[in-house]
Amino acid sequence: MNTAPVLAYQNVGKRFGRTTALHGVSLEVAPGEVFGLLGPNGAGKTTLIRIGLDIVRADEGSVRLFGAPLSRAGLDRVSYLPEERGLYKKTKVRSMLAYLGELKGLGRRAARERAEAWLARVGLSHVATQNVETLSKGMSQKVQLAGALMTDPELVVLDEPFSGLDPINVELVKALIAERRAARRTTILSTHLMNQVEALCDRVGVVHRGALVVYGTLDDVRRRHAPRAARLRLQHGTLPDPLPPSLAAHIEAVSPDGIFQQLRLAPDSEAPAVLRALVDAGLPVAGFDERLATMEEIFLASVGASKDALAAAPAEAAQ
Amino acid sequence: MIRADKVRTIARFEFLQIASRPSYLLVTFGLPLFFTLVGGGMLGLQAWFLARKVERVAAYGVVDQANLLGPEVWGDDGHVTLGPVLLERMERAAPALAAQEGGGLGGSYGLGGANRGAGRVRAYAAEAGPLLSVRSATAEPVLARLLVDRLLRDAGVDAATRDRVLDPMEVERETVTREGERRSAQDQALELLVRSGAPFMLGVLLLTALLSASGYLVQTVALDKESKLVEVLLSSTDPDELLTGKLLGLGAAGLLQFVVWAFMVVGGAGTVAALFTSLSIPLPWEALLLSPLFFVLGYLFIGSLMLATGSLGSSVPESQKLTLGWALLAVLPLMLLVILLEEPHGSVGKLLTILPFSAPLTVVVRTSLDPAGIATWEILLALAVLLMSTWLAIRVGARLFRIGLLLSGSRPSWGELLRQARIR
Numbered sequence: 001m002n003t004a005p006v007l008a009y010q011n012v013g014k015r016f017g018r019t020t021a022l023h024g025v026s027l028e029v030a031p032g033e034v035f036g037l038l039g040p041n042g043a044g045k046t047t048l049i050r051i052g053l054d055i056v057r058a059d060e061g062s063v064r065l066f067g068a069p070l071s072r073a074g075l076d077r078v079s080y081l082p083e084e085r086g087l088y089k090k091t092k093v094r095s096m097l098a099y100l101g102e103l104k105g106l107g108r109r110a111a112r113e114r115a116e117a118w119l120a121r122v123g124l125s126h127v128a129t130q131n132v133e134t135l136s137k138g139m140s141q142k143v144q145l146a147g148a149l150m151t152d153p154e155l156v157v158l159d160e161p162f163s164g165l166d167p168i169n170v171e172l173v174k175a176l177i178a179e180r181r182a183a184r185r186t187t188i189l190s191t192h193l194m195n196q197v198e199a200l201c202d203r204v205g206v207v208h209r210g211a212l213v214v215y216g217t218l219d220d221v222r223r224r225h226a227p228r229a230a231r232l233r234l235q236h237g238t239l240p241d242p243l244p245p246s247l248a249a250h251i252e253a254v255s256p257d258g259i260f261q262q263l264r265l266a267p268d269s270e271a272p273a274v275l276r277a278l279v280d281a282g283l284p285v286a287g288f289d290e291r292l293a294t295m296e297e298i299f300l301a302s303v304g305a306s307k308d309a310l311a312a313a314p315a316e317a318a319q
Numbered sequence: 320m321i322r323a324d325k326v327r328t329i330a331r332f333e334f335l336q337i338a339s340r341p342s343y344l345l346v347t348f349g350l351p352l353f354f355t356l357v358g359g360g361m362l363g364l365q366a367w368f369l370a371r372k373v374e375r376v377a378a379y380g381v382v383d384q385a386n387l388l389g390p391e392v393w394g395d396d397g398h399v400t401l402g403p404v405l406l407e408r409m410e411r412a413a414p415a416l417a418a419q420e421g422g423g424l425g426g427s428y429g430l431g432g433a434n435r436g437a438g439r440v441r442a443y444a445a446e447a448g449p450l451l452s453v454r455s456a457t458a459e460p461v462l463a464r465l466l467v468d469r470l471l472r473d474a475g476v477d478a479a480t481r482d483r484v485l486d487p488m489e490v491e492r493e494t495v496t497r498e499g500e501r502r503s504a505q506d507q508a509l510e511l512l513v514r515s516g517a518p519f520m521l522g523v524l525l526l527t528a529l530l531s532a533s534g535y536l537v538q539t540v541a542l543d544k545e546s547k548l549v550e551v552l553l554s555s556t557d558p559d560e561l562l563t564g565k566l567l568g569l570g571a572a573g574l575l576q577f578v579v580w581a582f583m584v585v586g587g588a589g590t591v592a593a594l595f596t597s598l599s600i601p602l603p604w605e606a607l608l609l610s611p612l613f614f615v616l617g618y619l620f621i622g623s624l625m626l627a628t629g630s631l632g633s634s635v636p637e638s639q640k641l642t643l644g645w646a647l648l649a650v651l652p653l654m655l656l657v658i659l660l661e662e663p664h665g666s667v668g669k670l671l672t673i674l675p676f677s678a679p680l681t682v683v684v685r686t687s688l689d690p691a692g693i694a695t696w697e698i699l700l701a702l703a704v705l706l707m708s709t710w711l712a713i714r715v716g717a718r719l720f721r722i723g724l725l726l727s728g729s730r731p732s733w734g735e736l737l738r739q740a741r742i743r
Contacts, residue, residue: 050550053553053554055550055553055554072322072557075554075555076555078554079554080550080551080554081551082547082550082551084547084550085547085548085550085551086545086546086547086548087546087548088336088542088546088548089546090336090340091336099328099332100551100555102328102332103325103328103329103552103555103556104555105324144551147551148551
């Protein structure tokens with residue numbers, strides 16, 4: 001199995017006039033994964049995507065696509081759904097999709113057949129012969145998504161694919177992304193919906209002010225940014241107050257949380273050591289969860305404390 | 320390297336996008352048909368009306384109490400008819416005016432007793448009668464002729480001299496061509512119509528089709544930006560492929576439009592020629608054959624410049640404003656058409672022939688006005704200059720197009736453009 005990165009940025013930098021859009025960004029997207037590219041508005045995500053698709057060239061660094069320098073042949077294996085997107089209003093829906101398919105290298109007949117199939121797939125067969133201008137925003141979004149996925153590209157970049165969709169269609173998009181992962185097709189997902197990132201992504205990268213400030217697998221990142229807390233449930237009773245010295249060395253504070261108790265861990269304690277100390281103390285432990293950071297917390301922490309985050313960026317990016 | 324399959328896909332899509340529009344079909348096929356039908360209908364109606372007028376004899380009353388015209392003028396029934404005018408002798412003014420009111424007479428004239436000395440004539444018109452100008456152009460010259468004839472008779476002038484005085488000259492006009500052929504005035508008028516009408520129409524149509532196709536280019540690139548489809552397109556194709564595909568697709572739509580229109584001109588001119596076969600009026604075949612070539616080159620030249628500058632705008636109206644300058648340069652020969660028609664091979668004509676903006680229209684107009692007057696080297700030079708300019712325009716245009724496509728929001732400064740041009 002080929003495990004070479006599908007897309008790899010190495011120390012990429014880009015300036016627009018006096019504005020630094022990106023500096024020193026290095027990241028890799030692995031085959032078959034769903035990679036979450038996150039960051040606040042204006043952080044540099046779109047520029048990073050455009051550089052990866054050869055729409056804009058980097059001032060510094062290099063980009064490799066499918067293990068080779070950027071080329072038109074490589075880009076034919078990639079599809080893109082930009083955040084700011086649209087279609088020709090006066091064109092028939094089926095013709096529009098077929099055109100997008102042909103531009104990606106499908107033959108005329110194949111493009112037409114795929115367009116039909118994908119319209120059925122997203123539940124829009126009934127508007128195939130209508131002009132794009134007659135579609136609602138949600139329908140138009142689905143046509144564009146179909147346009148990005150109809151060639152079954154090896155890599156697809158979806159920038160805010162959920163915007164404008166109702167909950168039913170959000171589920172449809174999630175299912176399509178999950179199908180791609182099952183088929184070992186790679187997806188780069190850029191979204192502000194952190195719950196979708198947690199549900200869909202294997203790895204994430206957070207860009208802030210042109211730098212990569214968070215990067216890694218979803219689990220690692222959530223663990224790394226965990227608030228050093230755990231949730232405890234005893235079969236009966238609560239933790240003694242004050243804590244015995246064997247527990248006080250690991251637990252800084254305890255607070256009630258319904259049938260649970262929230263534990264704030266000491267700076268040098270790890271969750272497994274705390275659990276072991278609780279059991280050794282003879283307490284009837286019925287449940288113990290290490291609390292991981294949510295992506296929303298990670299995102300806010302990363303872009304909120306910008307100075308610290310930027311300072312930590314090279315170290316994190318290197319991991 | 321530009322990939323032919325991508326260019327073909329883009330060109331076909333753009334062509335069909337435009338060619339399937341009702342407005343395009345209407346302008347290309349419907350408009351010439353409409354003008355032919357309406358124009359022909361109007362002309363036919365006017366011709367029919369005038370013919371009816373000519374056939375109909377208009378009657379006027381003459382009250383000649385002093386018998387200035389003399390009794391021998393009037394026939395036994397008291398009438399005299401000269402061409403389309405019938406003069407009816409009336410004894411008094413009252414019945415003349417009554418007949419006039421009843422529509423029997425187009426007007427009436429009273430020749431006073433003192434007329435011989437002063438030449439004073441009183442003209443009466445009914446309110447609902449024909450305009451004075453119409454009457455004065457028909458009845459009054461006849462009346463004047465009769466009065467002159469009478470004066471000459473009274474002066475004892477013989478019949479031959481009287482005829483010479485009344486019709487002092489009869490001009491027979493002829494034009495001698497370069498080949499020594501003689502053409503009558505009627506031939507010349509018709510040839511002038513075909514020779515100057517056809518170049519004018521051909522020139523206007525060439526320019527209209529050229530600007531129309533270039534306008535479609537500007538519109539489509541602005542739409543790409545406005546509809547936010549541009550990034551999807553650029554992730555699938557190279558900007559040069561996009562530019563080439565658009566140029567070819569919309570150029571084909573423009574060429575089709577021009578060919579259809581040109582056929583209408585040929586058809587019109589051919590019909591005129593066919594109606595007057597005896598006159599052997601030459602059609603501007605040289606210009607017609609050259610015009611598609613000059614259309615294509617002119618379109619590629621102006622289209623590339625328009626596409627490039629149009630791509631710098633962020634909306635259709637802004638892009639159209641940015642390209643207005645190119646359109647004005649292309650229209651230049653039309654502004655100077657009077658000079659071109661008057662002196663097709665003069666300094667202005669020669670200069671406009673070698674300027675790439677004005678060459679297509681100027682060559683077509685000059686060639687159709689007088690094919691022998693424009694030297695082959697002039698046509699070849701115009702082609703060479705146009706080819707070189709087109710090559711340069713496409714190169715510069717492609718670069719600007721690349722930059723313009725990705726710029727959104729405010730229009731870039733010249734500095735920013737140069738900087739971006741260096742990066743890409």
